Amino acid sequence: MNKPGTWEEYSNRFINHLRFERGLSDETIRAYASDLRQLQEYYFSRTGNEDLTLSDISADFIRGFLASMHKRLEKTSQARKLSTLRTFFRYLDDYDLFDENPADRVASPKTKAKIPSFLDVDDVFHFLDALQKAATVAGCSWRRVRNWALFECLYSTGIRVGELVNLDEPHVAFDGGMVKVTGKGSKERVVPIGKKALVSIREYLNALNLQFPEGCAQNPALFKNARGGRLTARSVQRILQMELKKCGLWQHLSPHALRHTFATHLLNAGADLRAIQEMLGHSNLSTTQRYTHVHMNQLMKTYDKAHPRSRKRE
Incomplete structure:
Protein backbone atom coordinates (compact mmCIF):
# COMPACT_ATOMS: atom_id res chain seq x y z
CA MET A 1 0.00 0.00 0.00
CA ASN A 2 1.41 3.39 -0.96
CA LYS A 3 1.95 6.00 1.68
CA PRO A 4 1.00 9.64 0.94
CA GLY A 5 3.64 11.94 -0.51
CA THR A 6 3.70 14.61 -3.17
CA TRP A 7 5.59 14.11 -6.40
CA GLU A 8 7.27 17.49 -6.09
CA GLU A 9 8.48 16.83 -2.54
CA TYR A 10 10.18 13.54 -3.34
CA SER A 11 11.46 14.57 -6.76
CA ASN A 12 13.23 17.53 -5.08
CA ARG A 13 14.77 15.14 -2.53
CA PHE A 14 15.86 12.88 -5.36
CA ILE A 15 17.52 15.73 -7.28
CA ASN A 16 19.39 16.82 -4.13
CA HIS A 17 20.49 13.20 -3.67
CA LEU A 18 21.91 13.16 -7.22
CA ARG A 19 23.68 16.47 -6.72
CA PHE A 20 25.11 16.17 -3.22
CA GLU A 21 25.42 12.43 -2.58
CA ARG A 22 26.12 10.99 -6.01
CA GLY A 23 27.91 14.07 -7.35
CA LEU A 24 26.46 13.87 -10.87
CA SER A 25 27.15 16.58 -13.42
CA ASP A 26 24.81 19.58 -13.76
CA GLU A 27 23.85 18.44 -17.26
CA THR A 28 22.85 14.97 -16.06
CA ILE A 29 20.88 16.41 -13.15
CA ARG A 30 19.01 18.75 -15.51
CA ALA A 31 18.02 15.75 -17.65
CA TYR A 32 16.67 13.85 -14.61
CA ALA A 33 14.75 16.90 -13.39
CA SER A 34 13.29 17.52 -16.86
CA ASP A 35 12.01 13.93 -17.13
CA LEU A 36 10.32 14.10 -13.73
CA ARG A 37 8.79 17.48 -14.51
CA GLN A 38 7.41 16.19 -17.83
CA LEU A 39 5.62 13.36 -16.07
CA GLN A 40 4.03 15.88 -13.71
CA GLU A 41 2.95 17.99 -16.70
CA TYR A 42 1.46 14.88 -18.33
CA TYR A 43 -0.59 14.24 -15.18
CA PHE A 44 -1.91 17.82 -15.27
CA SER A 45 -2.82 17.52 -18.97
CA ARG A 46 -4.83 14.38 -18.18
CA THR A 47 -6.53 15.49 -14.97
CA GLY A 48 -6.30 19.27 -14.72
CA ASN A 49 -4.92 18.68 -11.22
CA GLU A 50 -1.46 20.01 -10.32
CA ASP A 51 -1.20 18.02 -7.08
CA LEU A 52 0.35 14.79 -8.31
CA THR A 53 1.01 12.31 -5.49
CA LEU A 54 3.10 9.16 -5.50
CA SER A 55 -0.04 7.08 -5.06
CA ASP A 56 -1.24 8.32 -8.48
CA ILE A 57 1.65 6.59 -10.24
CA SER A 58 1.08 3.10 -11.61
CA ALA A 59 2.63 1.02 -14.37
CA ASP A 60 -0.32 1.86 -16.65
CA PHE A 61 0.13 5.56 -15.94
CA ILE A 62 3.82 5.36 -16.92
CA ARG A 63 2.92 3.45 -20.11
CA GLY A 64 0.49 6.23 -20.98
CA PHE A 65 3.16 8.84 -20.32
CA LEU A 66 5.61 7.13 -22.69
CA ALA A 67 2.89 6.54 -25.32
CA SER A 68 2.03 10.26 -25.28
CA MET A 69 5.42 11.11 -26.75
CA HIS A 70 6.04 8.25 -29.15
CA LYS A 71 5.42 10.44 -32.21
CA ARG A 72 7.77 13.26 -31.22
CA LEU A 73 10.61 11.46 -29.45
CA GLU A 74 13.03 8.77 -30.55
CA LYS A 75 12.78 5.45 -28.74
CA THR A 76 16.16 6.11 -27.18
CA SER A 77 14.75 9.25 -25.52
CA GLN A 78 11.70 7.33 -24.31
CA ALA A 79 13.96 4.63 -22.90
CA ARG A 80 16.00 7.25 -21.06
CA LYS A 81 12.87 8.69 -19.43
CA LEU A 82 11.84 5.23 -18.29
CA SER A 83 15.33 4.72 -16.90
CA THR A 84 14.96 7.99 -14.96
CA LEU A 85 11.70 6.77 -13.42
CA ARG A 86 13.20 3.40 -12.48
CA THR A 87 16.12 5.13 -10.77
CA PHE A 88 13.73 7.51 -9.00
CA PHE A 89 11.54 4.73 -7.63
CA ARG A 90 14.58 2.71 -6.53
CA TYR A 91 15.65 5.77 -4.58
CA LEU A 92 12.20 5.83 -2.96
CA ASP A 93 12.74 2.27 -1.71
CA ASP A 94 14.65 3.82 1.19
CA TYR A 95 11.43 5.51 2.27
CA ASP A 96 9.40 2.28 2.04
CA LEU A 97 6.78 4.05 -0.06
CA PHE A 98 6.10 1.31 -2.62
CA ASP A 99 5.64 -2.42 -2.39
CA GLU A 100 6.80 -2.68 -6.00
CA ASN A 101 8.57 -0.32 -8.36
CA PRO A 102 5.87 0.54 -10.97
CA ALA A 103 8.51 1.49 -13.55
CA ASP A 104 10.03 -2.00 -13.37
CA ARG A 105 6.74 -3.40 -14.70
CA VAL A 106 7.00 -1.31 -17.90
CA ALA A 107 8.92 -2.81 -20.81
CA SER A 108 11.67 -0.66 -22.30
CA PRO A 109 11.13 0.53 -25.89
CA LYS A 110 13.15 -1.56 -28.30
CA THR A 111 15.97 0.53 -29.70
CA LYS A 112 18.56 -0.09 -32.37
CA ALA A 113 22.18 0.13 -31.35
CA LYS A 114 23.38 3.54 -32.49
CA ILE A 115 26.63 3.55 -34.42
CA PRO A 116 28.80 6.46 -33.27
CA SER A 117 29.51 9.11 -35.92
CA PHE A 118 33.13 9.83 -36.69
CA LEU A 119 35.48 11.29 -39.31
CA ASP A 120 38.06 9.22 -41.14
Whole structure:
Protein backbone atom coordinates (compact mmCIF):
# COMPACT_ATOMS: atom_id res chain seq x y z
CA MET A 1 0.00 0.00 0.00
CA ASN A 2 1.41 3.39 -0.96
CA LYS A 3 1.95 6.00 1.68
CA PRO A 4 1.00 9.64 0.94
CA GLY A 5 3.64 11.94 -0.51
CA THR A 6 3.70 14.61 -3.17
CA TRP A 7 5.59 14.11 -6.40
CA GLU A 8 7.27 17.49 -6.09
CA GLU A 9 8.48 16.83 -2.54
CA TYR A 10 10.18 13.54 -3.34
CA SER A 11 11.46 14.57 -6.76
CA ASN A 12 13.23 17.53 -5.08
CA ARG A 13 14.77 15.14 -2.53
CA PHE A 14 15.86 12.88 -5.36
CA ILE A 15 17.52 15.73 -7.28
CA ASN A 16 19.39 16.82 -4.13
CA HIS A 17 20.49 13.20 -3.67
CA LEU A 18 21.91 13.16 -7.22
CA ARG A 19 23.68 16.47 -6.72
CA PHE A 20 25.11 16.17 -3.22
CA GLU A 21 25.42 12.43 -2.58
CA ARG A 22 26.12 10.99 -6.01
CA GLY A 23 27.91 14.07 -7.35
CA LEU A 24 26.46 13.87 -10.87
CA SER A 25 27.15 16.58 -13.42
CA ASP A 26 24.81 19.58 -13.76
CA GLU A 27 23.85 18.44 -17.26
CA THR A 28 22.85 14.97 -16.06
CA ILE A 29 20.88 16.41 -13.15
CA ARG A 30 19.01 18.75 -15.51
CA ALA A 31 18.02 15.75 -17.65
CA TYR A 32 16.67 13.85 -14.61
CA ALA A 33 14.75 16.90 -13.39
CA SER A 34 13.29 17.52 -16.86
CA ASP A 35 12.01 13.93 -17.13
CA LEU A 36 10.32 14.10 -13.73
CA ARG A 37 8.79 17.48 -14.51
CA GLN A 38 7.41 16.19 -17.83
CA LEU A 39 5.62 13.36 -16.07
CA GLN A 40 4.03 15.88 -13.71
CA GLU A 41 2.95 17.99 -16.70
CA TYR A 42 1.46 14.88 -18.33
CA TYR A 43 -0.59 14.24 -15.18
CA PHE A 44 -1.91 17.82 -15.27
CA SER A 45 -2.82 17.52 -18.97
CA ARG A 46 -4.83 14.38 -18.18
CA THR A 47 -6.53 15.49 -14.97
CA GLY A 48 -6.30 19.27 -14.72
CA ASN A 49 -4.92 18.68 -11.22
CA GLU A 50 -1.46 20.01 -10.32
CA ASP A 51 -1.20 18.02 -7.08
CA LEU A 52 0.35 14.79 -8.31
CA THR A 53 1.01 12.31 -5.49
CA LEU A 54 3.10 9.16 -5.50
CA SER A 55 -0.04 7.08 -5.06
CA ASP A 56 -1.24 8.32 -8.48
CA ILE A 57 1.65 6.59 -10.24
CA SER A 58 1.08 3.10 -11.61
CA ALA A 59 2.63 1.02 -14.37
CA ASP A 60 -0.32 1.86 -16.65
CA PHE A 61 0.13 5.56 -15.94
CA ILE A 62 3.82 5.36 -16.92
CA ARG A 63 2.92 3.45 -20.11
CA GLY A 64 0.49 6.23 -20.98
CA PHE A 65 3.16 8.84 -20.32
CA LEU A 66 5.61 7.13 -22.69
CA ALA A 67 2.89 6.54 -25.32
CA SER A 68 2.03 10.26 -25.28
CA MET A 69 5.42 11.11 -26.75
CA HIS A 70 6.04 8.25 -29.15
CA LYS A 71 5.42 10.44 -32.21
CA ARG A 72 7.77 13.26 -31.22
CA LEU A 73 10.61 11.46 -29.45
CA GLU A 74 13.03 8.77 -30.55
CA LYS A 75 12.78 5.45 -28.74
CA THR A 76 16.16 6.11 -27.18
CA SER A 77 14.75 9.25 -25.52
CA GLN A 78 11.70 7.33 -24.31
CA ALA A 79 13.96 4.63 -22.90
CA ARG A 80 16.00 7.25 -21.06
CA LYS A 81 12.87 8.69 -19.43
CA LEU A 82 11.84 5.23 -18.29
CA SER A 83 15.33 4.72 -16.90
CA THR A 84 14.96 7.99 -14.96
CA LEU A 85 11.70 6.77 -13.42
CA ARG A 86 13.20 3.40 -12.48
CA THR A 87 16.12 5.13 -10.77
CA PHE A 88 13.73 7.51 -9.00
CA PHE A 89 11.54 4.73 -7.63
CA ARG A 90 14.58 2.71 -6.53
CA TYR A 91 15.65 5.77 -4.58
CA LEU A 92 12.20 5.83 -2.96
CA ASP A 93 12.74 2.27 -1.71
CA ASP A 94 14.65 3.82 1.19
CA TYR A 95 11.43 5.51 2.27
CA ASP A 96 9.40 2.28 2.04
CA LEU A 97 6.78 4.05 -0.06
CA PHE A 98 6.10 1.31 -2.62
CA ASP A 99 5.64 -2.42 -2.39
CA GLU A 100 6.80 -2.68 -6.00
CA ASN A 101 8.57 -0.32 -8.36
CA PRO A 102 5.87 0.54 -10.97
CA ALA A 103 8.51 1.49 -13.55
CA ASP A 104 10.03 -2.00 -13.37
CA ARG A 105 6.74 -3.40 -14.70
CA VAL A 106 7.00 -1.31 -17.90
CA ALA A 107 8.92 -2.81 -20.81
CA SER A 108 11.67 -0.66 -22.30
CA PRO A 109 11.13 0.53 -25.89
CA LYS A 110 13.15 -1.56 -28.30
CA THR A 111 15.97 0.53 -29.70
CA LYS A 112 18.56 -0.09 -32.37
CA ALA A 113 22.18 0.13 -31.35
CA LYS A 114 23.38 3.54 -32.49
CA ILE A 115 26.63 3.55 -34.42
CA PRO A 116 28.80 6.46 -33.27
CA SER A 117 29.51 9.11 -35.92
CA PHE A 118 33.13 9.83 -36.69
CA LEU A 119 35.48 11.29 -39.31
CA ASP A 120 38.06 9.22 -41.14
CA VAL A 121 41.73 10.07 -40.73
CA ASP A 122 41.98 12.03 -44.00
CA ASP A 123 38.99 14.21 -43.10
CA VAL A 124 40.36 14.93 -39.63
CA PHE A 125 43.75 15.93 -41.05
CA HIS A 126 42.06 18.10 -43.69
CA PHE A 127 39.94 19.78 -40.99
CA LEU A 128 42.75 20.43 -38.52
CA ASP A 129 45.22 21.49 -41.22
CA ALA A 130 42.66 24.01 -42.51
CA LEU A 131 42.24 25.39 -38.99
CA GLN A 132 46.02 25.66 -38.56
CA LYS A 133 46.44 27.43 -41.89
CA ALA A 134 43.74 29.97 -41.01
CA ALA A 135 45.28 30.47 -37.54
CA THR A 136 48.77 31.21 -38.87
CA VAL A 137 47.83 33.88 -41.40
CA ALA A 138 49.41 37.19 -40.42
CA GLY A 139 46.96 39.49 -38.67
CA CYS A 140 44.30 36.83 -38.12
CA SER A 141 41.89 37.12 -35.22
CA TRP A 142 42.87 35.50 -31.91
CA ARG A 143 39.64 33.51 -32.22
CA ARG A 144 41.00 31.77 -35.32
CA VAL A 145 43.92 30.56 -33.16
CA ARG A 146 41.52 29.57 -30.38
CA ASN A 147 39.41 27.49 -32.73
CA TRP A 148 42.48 25.65 -33.99
CA ALA A 149 43.58 24.88 -30.43
CA LEU A 150 40.03 23.96 -29.43
CA PHE A 151 39.64 21.12 -31.92
CA GLU A 152 43.26 19.98 -31.84
CA CYS A 153 42.76 19.49 -28.11
CA LEU A 154 39.41 17.75 -28.49
CA TYR A 155 40.71 15.26 -31.06
CA SER A 156 44.06 14.75 -29.31
CA THR A 157 42.56 13.90 -25.91
CA GLY A 158 39.11 12.47 -26.69
CA ILE A 159 37.62 14.31 -23.72
CA ARG A 160 33.95 15.28 -23.51
CA VAL A 161 33.01 18.78 -24.66
CA GLY A 162 31.85 19.59 -21.12
CA GLU A 163 35.28 18.56 -19.85
CA LEU A 164 36.94 20.62 -22.56
CA VAL A 165 35.21 23.89 -21.67
CA ASN A 166 35.85 23.29 -17.96
CA LEU A 167 39.61 23.10 -18.46
CA ASP A 168 41.65 25.81 -16.74
CA GLU A 169 45.08 26.93 -17.93
CA PRO A 170 46.95 25.16 -15.08
CA HIS A 171 45.32 21.84 -16.09
CA VAL A 172 47.60 21.58 -19.14
CA ALA A 173 51.05 20.17 -18.31
CA PHE A 174 53.17 21.21 -21.32
CA ASP A 175 56.33 19.50 -20.06
CA GLY A 176 54.65 16.18 -19.32
CA GLY A 177 52.23 16.21 -22.25
CA MET A 178 49.22 15.57 -20.01
CA VAL A 179 45.88 17.21 -19.22
CA LYS A 180 44.02 16.95 -15.91
CA VAL A 181 40.30 16.47 -16.55
CA THR A 182 37.31 16.51 -14.22
CA GLY A 183 34.72 14.11 -15.62
CA LYS A 184 31.33 12.75 -14.65
CA GLY A 185 30.68 12.49 -10.95
CA SER A 186 33.53 14.98 -10.34
CA LYS A 187 36.03 12.18 -10.98
CA GLU A 188 39.47 13.41 -11.98
CA ARG A 189 41.70 11.67 -14.50
CA VAL A 190 44.86 12.53 -16.39
CA VAL A 191 44.97 11.98 -20.16
CA PRO A 192 47.80 12.34 -22.70
CA ILE A 193 47.78 15.22 -25.16
CA GLY A 194 49.79 15.26 -28.40
CA LYS A 195 52.53 17.67 -29.46
CA LYS A 196 50.41 19.23 -32.24
CA ALA A 197 47.69 20.10 -29.73
CA LEU A 198 50.22 21.53 -27.28
CA VAL A 199 51.72 23.72 -30.00
CA SER A 200 48.27 25.03 -30.92
CA ILE A 201 47.45 25.79 -27.27
CA ARG A 202 50.74 27.70 -26.82
CA GLU A 203 49.99 29.75 -29.94
CA TYR A 204 46.45 30.40 -28.67
CA LEU A 205 47.67 31.53 -25.21
CA ASN A 206 50.13 33.93 -26.86
CA ALA A 207 47.32 35.37 -28.99
CA LEU A 208 45.07 35.54 -25.94
CA ASN A 209 47.63 37.57 -23.97
CA LEU A 210 47.79 40.07 -26.83
CA GLN A 211 43.99 40.29 -26.95
CA PHE A 212 43.67 40.74 -23.19
CA PRO A 213 46.92 42.48 -22.16
CA GLU A 214 45.58 43.05 -18.65
CA GLY A 215 45.11 39.32 -18.33
CA CYS A 216 42.02 37.37 -17.30
CA ALA A 217 43.06 36.46 -13.78
CA GLN A 218 39.49 36.58 -12.57
CA ASN A 219 38.62 33.75 -14.96
CA PRO A 220 41.16 30.91 -15.22
CA ALA A 221 39.29 29.19 -18.09
CA LEU A 222 41.57 27.86 -20.82
CA PHE A 223 39.15 28.46 -23.68
CA LYS A 224 37.58 31.90 -23.52
CA ASN A 225 34.86 33.76 -25.38
CA ALA A 226 35.08 37.27 -26.84
CA ARG A 227 34.40 38.84 -23.42
CA GLY A 228 37.13 36.87 -21.69
CA GLY A 229 34.69 34.50 -19.99
CA ARG A 230 34.55 30.71 -20.19
CA LEU A 231 33.43 29.27 -23.53
CA THR A 232 30.28 27.13 -23.32
CA ALA A 233 29.58 23.68 -24.79
CA ARG A 234 26.84 25.21 -26.95
CA SER A 235 29.33 27.68 -28.39
CA VAL A 236 31.76 24.86 -29.21
CA GLN A 237 28.95 23.10 -31.12
CA ARG A 238 28.25 26.27 -33.10
CA ILE A 239 31.93 26.90 -33.82
CA LEU A 240 32.45 23.31 -34.96
CA GLN A 241 29.63 23.50 -37.52
CA MET A 242 30.95 26.82 -38.81
CA GLU A 243 34.51 25.52 -39.17
CA LEU A 244 33.47 22.25 -40.80
CA LYS A 245 31.58 24.16 -43.49
CA LYS A 246 34.50 26.54 -44.05
CA CYS A 247 36.80 23.66 -44.95
CA GLY A 248 34.19 21.88 -47.11
CA LEU A 249 33.03 19.19 -44.69
CA TRP A 250 29.25 19.34 -44.61
CA GLN A 251 28.60 16.50 -42.17
CA HIS A 252 26.36 17.55 -39.29
CA LEU A 253 28.66 16.48 -36.48
CA SER A 254 28.62 17.30 -32.80
CA PRO A 255 31.78 17.85 -30.72
CA HIS A 256 31.09 14.37 -29.33
CA ALA A 257 31.83 13.03 -32.81
CA LEU A 258 35.46 14.07 -32.39
CA ARG A 259 35.53 12.02 -29.20
CA HIS A 260 34.16 9.07 -31.20
CA THR A 261 36.76 9.79 -33.87
CA PHE A 262 39.56 9.76 -31.28
CA ALA A 263 38.44 6.37 -29.91
CA THR A 264 37.89 4.84 -33.35
CA HIS A 265 41.29 5.88 -34.68
CA LEU A 266 43.11 4.58 -31.59
CA LEU A 267 41.25 1.29 -31.81
CA ASN A 268 42.01 0.91 -35.52
CA ALA A 269 45.68 1.58 -34.79
CA GLY A 270 45.75 -1.30 -32.32
CA ALA A 271 45.40 0.50 -29.00
CA ASP A 272 44.28 -1.61 -26.04
CA LEU A 273 40.56 -1.29 -25.28
CA ARG A 274 41.24 -0.92 -21.55
CA ALA A 275 43.64 1.97 -22.22
CA ILE A 276 41.01 3.68 -24.38
CA GLN A 277 38.46 3.16 -21.61
CA GLU A 278 40.80 4.88 -19.15
CA MET A 279 41.41 7.85 -21.45
CA LEU A 280 37.72 8.30 -22.23
CA GLY A 281 36.77 8.09 -18.56
CA HIS A 282 34.23 5.30 -19.08
CA SER A 283 33.29 3.52 -15.86
CA ASN A 284 32.20 0.41 -17.79
CA LEU A 285 34.14 -1.31 -20.55
CA SER A 286 30.84 -2.07 -22.33
CA THR A 287 30.50 1.65 -23.12
CA THR A 288 33.91 1.68 -24.79
CA GLN A 289 33.08 -1.49 -26.73
CA ARG A 290 30.60 0.46 -28.86
CA TYR A 291 33.60 1.45 -30.96
CA THR A 292 34.65 -2.10 -31.80
CA HIS A 293 32.20 -2.38 -34.72
CA VAL A 294 34.01 0.25 -36.77
CA HIS A 295 37.14 -1.79 -37.24
CA MET A 296 35.44 -5.15 -37.73
CA ASN A 297 36.48 -5.38 -41.38
CA GLN A 298 40.09 -4.74 -40.39
CA LEU A 299 39.78 -7.30 -37.61
CA MET A 300 38.44 -9.93 -40.01
CA LYS A 301 41.32 -9.31 -42.43
CA THR A 302 43.79 -9.75 -39.57
CA TYR A 303 42.01 -12.93 -38.51
CA ASP A 304 42.00 -14.39 -42.04
CA LYS A 305 45.67 -13.60 -42.40
CA ALA A 306 46.81 -14.88 -39.00
CA HIS A 307 44.55 -17.74 -37.94
CA PRO A 308 45.93 -21.16 -38.98
CA ARG A 309 42.52 -22.61 -39.77
CA SER A 310 41.50 -19.66 -41.93
CA ARG A 311 44.47 -19.88 -44.34
CA LYS A 312 44.45 -22.02 -47.44
CA ARG A 313 46.95 -24.84 -47.45
CA GLU A 314 49.72 -24.36 -49.94
